[in-house]
Amino acid sequence: MKKITNENPEKDGSSVSKNVSRRDFLSLSLKALGGLAAIELGAAGILFLRSRSLAGEFGGMMTIGKIEEFTPGSVVEIEDGNFYLISTEDGGFLAVYRRCPHLGCTVNWMENEQKFLCPCHSATFAKTGDFNNKLVARALDYFPVIFEKGMVKVDTTAPIVREQHLPQHVSYPG
Structure with a gap:
């Protein structure tokens, strides 16, 4: 030593x-x-x-595009707003938040399966954001969709929490 x-x-x-x-x-x-x-x-x-997961920051009113630019039945990812804009078959619009209500992970749109998938725990959501299985207790949150002068706008100030998808969550122009 x-x-x-x-x-x-x-x-x-x-x-x-x-x-x-x-x-x-x-x-x-x-x-x-x-x-x-x-x-x-x-x-x-x-x-x-x-x-x-998403940072959880929201930006207020976003102008997305002209109403006629969205094909009925399509799902478009709006990365800047952290949501998917869904153009329904009957001409309505729904903006669903990309954050899973269970763990907060970013859900992905699976075009071939026509559903949303959470990569963290494999929970799936219908095209409307409603939950498909018992891994989560509620639907994806959504944002209000507004129409002004032929344009689709989404208010991303704060997501609206919902237990399940209801027809009144879809907005229609005119």
């Missing part, structure tokens, strides 16, 4: 001597490395989950 001493005791008026065994040094080093690894894994996990 080597004795470690302060070589220059005159400067601060103290003399320090400490014995550190190789075992203590290695143990302390491994604990420090383990702590750093835990911090890195925790940060990576947080970043992974954050990338799958």
